[in-house]
Amino acid sequence: MKKLVALLLAGVVSAPFAFSAVTAYAPPVGGMSFNIAGGSVAGPVTTSFSIPLLDAPQASGMTRGRIASLTATTVTVTGAGWTPSALANVAFPYALRMTSGSAAGYTFSITANTTDTLTISGGNPTQLGIVTGGSGDSFRLIPVDTLNSLFGSNTFLGGDSPASADTVILSNTSQLSYYYNTTLSRWVRTTGPTTDRGNTAIPLDTVISVVRKSGAFVLRFAGAIPMERFNLLVPNAGSKYTHTGFPMDVTLGALSMQTALQGWVSAPLAANADTLSVVSGASLLTYFHNGTNWQRTTGPATNRDAVVIPAGTAIMLFKRGAASGSALLLRNRPY
Amino acid sequence: MKNLIKILTIAASIAGTSSFAQVQLQDFSAVVDSNYTVFSGTWEASVTTADSAAPNSSFSQGVGSYSFAASNATDNALSKVEFFFSSPANILTNTFLAVTAQGLAGYTATSFAVTLVDTGGQTAAATFLISGFPTGSFTTQYSQLTFGGSFNPTAIDSMFITGNIPGGSSTFGVSFDNISAVASASAVPEPATYALIAGVLMLGVMVVRRRAHQRSV
DSSP: OEEOSSSOOOOOOOOOOOEEEEEEHHHEEEEEEEEEEOSSSSSSSEEEEOOOOOOOOOOSSSSEOOOOEOOSSSSEOTTOOOOGGGGTTTOOOOOEEEEETHHHHHHHEEEEEEEEEEEEEEOOGGTTTTTTTTSSSSEEEEEOOEEEHHTTTTOOOOOOTTSSSSSEEEEESSSEEEEEEETTTEEEEEESSSOOTOOEEEHHHHHHEEOSSOOOOEEEEEEEEOOOOOOEEEEEEEEEEEOOOSSSSSEEHHHHHHHBBBOOOOOSSGSSOOOOEEEEEEEEEEEEEEESSSEESSOOOOOOOOOOTTTOEEEEEEEEEEOOOOEEEEOOOOO | HHHHHHHHHHHHHEEEESSSOEEEOOOOOOOOOOOTTTEEEEGGGTTTTBBOOOBBBOOOOOOSSSEEEEEEEEOOOTTTTEEEEEEEOOOOOOOOEEEEEEETTOOOOOOOEEEEEETSSSSEEEEGGGGSSTTSEEEEEEEEEEEEEOOOOEEEEEEEEEOOOOOOOSEEEEEEEEEEEEEESSOOOOOOHHHHHHHHHHEEEEEEEEHHHHHHO
């Protein structure tokens, strides 16, 4: 699981291997820290962030390889050696990310597995131009965090009700709120039955908002930086919360969402354009592309191309209209 | 002269320890401005409109104050009013916001946030408890700004007041009189305080002059 650490290991400690004729490469490991603003029960303060870092797989069997064959819902890997169901354990879920070929960066959820076959969701791999076989496209497995694995029981202020506890909002194409119930000793939704939600997965592009009712503190995470391009499915209509793909600052101009997301609508008037919102606390600063440059949807028509979106900042994409289906957001690795 | 110094000291103590470097960001004397003010969510005239210069119809402009009071205006964090500055504002080295306001009868919301946005899109925010603004008279409360990213306090593009609760549905009801950036959470003289200081100074000068006159007779 992604490491929530008190101290960070920033960077990789590499030692020369004098006896080795083979050079091994590992993705650089880095850390991100987020200042969680302090609040109170009467005056909670919301901090939103996203973690574009990846965990190292711990499961036995092949964690990187090439795809031998696939169907609309399965991927088979020769000699994978996986433990059946180990990659679909709800307490320690995994995702499969393509690392080469036309689908590079695309990530599927793993819902079941045998020794050599993964059942996946989150897209139809037969429609992504994936090449199979001995020299086919490659993949890697990535652990997916859950509320239990990422935050445990005591990262935030728990309580016997959402009114007294910190709440954690997970935003993707929808928003769901949770808190740690100290009476029941488990994560539960802020509304509805008090079912144990500790195994709620936090997909890799999820936005996390902490509604803090106690003192400020710093959350630090360590993980590997993504080495594939950012490749994300975004609904053609409605909202999608995510991040900018990589743990680096980027300007609105350089992010170039109007070209990165297929079907993006630029327009002279905000009311007719798709929008990109930068999440600020619990609120949003919303921009649109007017055909020439980015500007705020409200206020003066100033060119906002130079606005910096810091690494780990949450964003929300809003696609107007009622078109069905989804489109790909593709962003090449900036390093 | 000694007496005058003493009187000046008294006047200074009335003013508190303020550095007098506060920067007024909004005096609420003319809130609705189609060029520079934008209402969103339940705070705008119609929640079906995607932000507009038209406020909720129950909001009202007072004399130097503005009341956000309507049964359908909530503390949802997406309900807000944003004030754009005609030229970038500079809050100098101030790190606190001072809000002068009063709670309005019937509100159930517990807090609101004030956020500054610099020209680079970075933000700094402060949260205020509505319970700190009793109904009936204006009170000034202070809250330290939390600076995000590389916020530039010398080039502030806009400021917005917002409900503070994600998905909040409690009734919002606050009348605002003033928002300023200040150096610390200490007393910032209100206009009435300045009048009091001036009065004390004038009284002091009169006393000194009378004593000087008596000595010369």
